[in-house]
Amino acid sequence: MISLDTFGDLAKVDTGAFAPKPTTLTEGQEEAAVGLWSSPDGRVNIGVWECTPGRFTGDRTKGGEYCHIISGTATVTNSDGSGSRDIGPGDLLVLPQGWTGEWVLHSHMRKLYVITSLPE
Numbered sequence: 001m002i003s004l005d006t007f008g009d010l011a012k013v014d015t016g017a018f019a020p021k022p023t024t025l026t027e028g029q030e031e032a033a034v035g036l037w038s039s040p041d042g043r044v045n046i047g048v049w050e051c052t053p054g055r056f057t058g059d060r061t062k063g064g065e066y067c068h069i070i071s072g073t074a075t076v077t078n079s080d081g082s083g084s085r086d087i088g089p090g091d092l093l094v095l096p097q098g099w100t101g102e103w104v105l106h107s108h109m110r111k112l113y114v115i116t117s118l119p120e
Helices: none
Strands: 032-037 042-053 054-060 064-071 074-078 085-088 094-096 099-105 109-116
Touching: none
Parallel strands: none
Antiparallel strands: 032 042, 042 109, 054 099, 064 094, 064 109, 074 085, 074 099
């Protein structure tokens, strides 16, 4: 039987303890995340992520990501400096597989993420 899972009020989902952000360019930046759902083959992962203000690099070479911003503001820029976008609550950011770049969080951010990957 296929399960129908629902998740309410993503602004209040407990993301767990904060830890240092591995790809940060800002000393002291921290993040937390909780997975909500994964496909049986592990190629689709959905969860809630949050992070403190600062700069960090992003790498989506192994899987694309869809980000629905719940709270906070940021500027996201392609690694070659093109395609800069300002995002905030209610926005959907699409990072296709192969994207690399930089995030600048202007305020504490929370997002729903959907990460998809092709079979290896």
